[in-house]
Amino acid sequence: MTDQTLDPQIHVHELGRRARKAARGLLSASTEAKNTALREAATALRSRMAELLDANAEDVKSVEGKKPDSFIDRLRLTEDRIEAMAGALEEIAELPDPVGRQLATFERPNGLTIERVAVPIGVIGMIYESRPNVGADASALCLKSGNAVILRGGSESRHSTRVIVECMRAGLKAAGLPEDAVQTVQTTDRNAVAALLKADEFVDLVIPRGGRGLVELVRDQASVPTLLHLDGNCHSYVHAAADIGKAISVIRNAKLRRTGVCGATESVVVDRAVAEAFIPKFADAMAGDCELRGDTDAVAIDSRLKQATEEDWNTEYLDPIASVKIVDGLDEGIAWVDEHSSHHTDAIITEDAEAARKFMTSIDSAIVMHNASTQFADGGEFGMGAEIGIATGKMHARGPVGLEQLCSFKYLVHGDGQTRP
Numbered sequence: 001m002t003d004q005t006l007d008p009q010i011h012v013h014e015l016g017r018r019a020r021k022a023a024r025g026l027l028s029a030s031t032e033a034k035n036t037a038l039r040e041a042a043t044a045l046r047s048r049m050a051e052l053l054d055a056n057a058e059d060v061k062s063v064e065g066k067k068p069d070s071f072i073d074r075l076r077l078t079e080d081r082i083e084a085m086a087g088a089l090e091e092i093a094e095l096p097d098p099v100g101r102q103l104a105t106f107e108r109p110n111g112l113t114i115e116r117v118a119v120p121i122g123v124i125g126m127i128y129e130s131r132p133n134v135g136a137d138a139s140a141l142c143l144k145s146g147n148a149v150i151l152r153g154g155s156e157s158r159h160s161t162r163v164i165v166e167c168m169r170a171g172l173k174a175a176g177l178p179e180d181a182v183q184t185v186q187t188t189d190r191n192a193v194a195a196l197l198k199a200d201e202f203v204d205l206v207i208p209r210g211g212r213g214l215v216e217l218v219r220d221q222a223s224v225p226t227l228l229h230l231d232g233n234c235h236s237y238v239h240a241a242a243d244i245g246k247a248i249s250v251i252r253n254a255k256l257r258r259t260g261v262c263g264a265t266e267s268v269v270v271d272r273a274v275a276e277a278f279i280p281k282f283a284d285a286m287a288g289d290c291e292l293r294g295d296t297d298a299v300a301i302d303s304r305l306k307q308a309t310e311e312d313w314n315t316e317y318l319d320p321i322a323s324v325k326i327v328d329g330l331d332e333g334i335a336w337v338d339e340h341s342s343h344h345t346d347a348i349i350t351e352d353a354e355a356a357r358k359f360m361t362s363i364d365s366a367i368v369m370h371n372a373s374t375q376f377a378d379g380g381e382f383g384m385g386a387e388i389g390i391a392t393g394k395m396h397a398r399g400p401v402g403l404e405q406l407c408s409f410k411y412l413v414h415g416d417g418q419t420r421p
Contacts, residue, residue, distance in 0.1 A: 006187045012195035015150050015183050016202025019123045022178035023148040026120065031097040033175045034144055038093040041171025042086040045136070048163060049082050055159035056132065063156050067130075070260035070318045075130040075157055085136045085164075089171075092140045092385035098403040099146045113414040118407040120146030122204035125196045126388065127152045127218060129210035132160035137386035138207075139168045139182045145406040148181045150203065152196060154210070155188035197222040207401070209389045212316075227397060229389040231316040232262030233342040234374045237333045237359065239350035240273035246371065247278060247349040248285045254347070254373040256289055260318045262390060263345050263377030267313065267323045269333050275326050276301060286322070294324035313340045330355050334362045341365055344392050345377040366392050366399040 026034075045052070056077040063072060101118040108114065124147050128134040135151050142149040153161040161184055168182040185192050197206060197218060205225050208218040212231045219228055236254055238247045254265035270278055279294075279301045286292060287304070293312050294305035305324060312323040327333045337346050347369035348359040356370040367377045367390070377400070379387025384402030391397045397405035 006189070008187060008189045008191040009195040011187060012185065012192055012199055013202065015185065016123065016199050018180040019148040019150050019183060020202050022180040023120065023122050025178040026146045026148065026181055029146065029177055033177055034097070035093040037143060037171040037175035037177050038089045038140055039171070040174040041140070041168045042089040044167035044170045045082060045086040045089070045164070048167060049079060052082055052160065052163045053077060053079070055163050058159045059132070059157050067156070068319065071130055073258070074260045075132065077132060077160060081133060085133050088137060088380060088386040089140045091380075092144050092403070095144065095385050095403060097144065098407050103409055110418050111416060112418055115412040115414075116409050117412055118404070119410050121406060121408050122147060123202060124149045124406070125152070125199070125203045125206040125224065126150070127193060127196065127206065127208045127210070127214065129154040129214060130156050132157040132164060134209055135161050135164045135184070136168065138388045139165070141386055141388050141403060141406055143172070143181060145403045147406055150183050150185065150196065152185040152193060158188060193217070194221060197224060200224055207389055227389070227391050227401065228393050229262070229391060231342050232264065232344040232390070233267065233314060233316045233340065234263060234265050234344055234377070235267045235269055235337045235341055235346045236265045236374060237269040237337060237346070237348045238271060238274060238278055239330060239333070239348055239352060239355050239359075240271040241352035241355060242271075242274060242278070242349040243351055244274065244278050244281060248282050250349055250371065250373050251282070252285050254375055255286070255322050256320065257373070257375045259320050261375065263375045264318070265322065265347070265374045266315065266317050267325065267340065269325050269327055269336055270298070271330070271333060272326050272328050279305070279324065290320040290322055292322055292324055295326060297326045298324045316342065330358060334359060337363055342392065344390060345369065345374045347372060347374050366390060
């Protein structure tokens with residue numbers, strides 16, 4: 001439970017001290033012990049499913065009528081979603097241990113042998129909003145990669161987060177590993193976030209996962225290094241050589257499978273050469289399920305589209321709304337996507353391999369897809385077991401952040417009495 005009597009800075013620093021000690025303990029943890037902790041945590045999630053559902057129902061009730069449906073969908077847990085959380089923990093347990101991997105080795109003329117090996121980053125601060133499953137995914141990925149984690153979930157998910165963290169700590173205890181490798185901030189006081197962002201002495205990396213407001217707050221206020229996940233204004237471009245039926249099927253999934261995820265397509269860009277054929281059929285496929293807002297030419301083709309505004313081209317809706325823009329050819333399509341994308345995930349639908357190659361090499365986004373739904377922008381779908389977020393920057397990690405991206409490296413130098421002249 002949260003405790004509003006806690007002094008945020010003192011509390012966060014205490015969590016940091018405990019996390020730092022736990023991180024040192026994890027340095028020598030065996031792969032077997034880490035995997036045992038993950039499997040035992042998965043068992044705990046399943047055995048406490050009813051309790052977790054009750055806690056989540058309390059969270060959902062607290063925001064009903066106050067938050068949009070997309071927010072509540074991200075917050076809500078079901079038996080299937082809890083089972084997916086538990087399954088993700090078991091999948092991560094089956095993945096190779098990233099710690100200790102030899103990244104490179106070379107021998108110098110003086111006989112020194114130098115290895116570059118993967119090591120944990122240390123203590124991760126994870127700040128996220130409404131999705132309680134992020135706590136489980138982040139904890140599992142940090143544990144397997146040898147990092148301690150301090151979670152600061154959204155206040156709306158505090159009851160769900162409490163149970164999830166208790167399950168993770170139960171797994172650590174069962175494996176004989178330090179329970180403080182997974183901790184959560186015990187106050188909803190916003191000053192705790194500020195304290196975490198300034199806790200350089202204890203925290204090695206902060207990762208925010210949420211809306212633009214949260215990410216910009218972290219970017220602007222953190223003195224701790226950050227790994228940023230900005231918004232997902234994702235585009236799907238229907239090229240002149242697209243298979244229309246394939247394009248409609250793919251983009252309907254990309255938009256509507258789950259509208260509240262960062263990999264959902266928000267803007268559909270259509271080549272003028274196929275606009276007359278594509279837009280009416282696309283409107284048919286989306287009718288009743290998704291509001292379409294188009295430019296003047298798109299509205300002229302199908303009056304079911306509402307007139308878009310300039311704001312629409314840069315909006316991450318996270319709702320059943322999509323913008324539709326007509327462009328004249330591949331070069332204009334690339335230019336449009338490059339200008340308006342948040343550089344998270346963008347896709348081209350085409351049967352022309354050369355056009356696909358040009359689009360994929362020209363669009364400077366973390367993930368670029370060809371003939372596939374942008375909702376595949378997910379660490380689990382990439383075979384990473386889960387993800388801690390999608391990094392949209394270019395330093396250290398980019399795209400889905402999984403086990404390998406939660407490691408740094410160090411050099412091991414082996415000699416036989418060499419001295420430097």
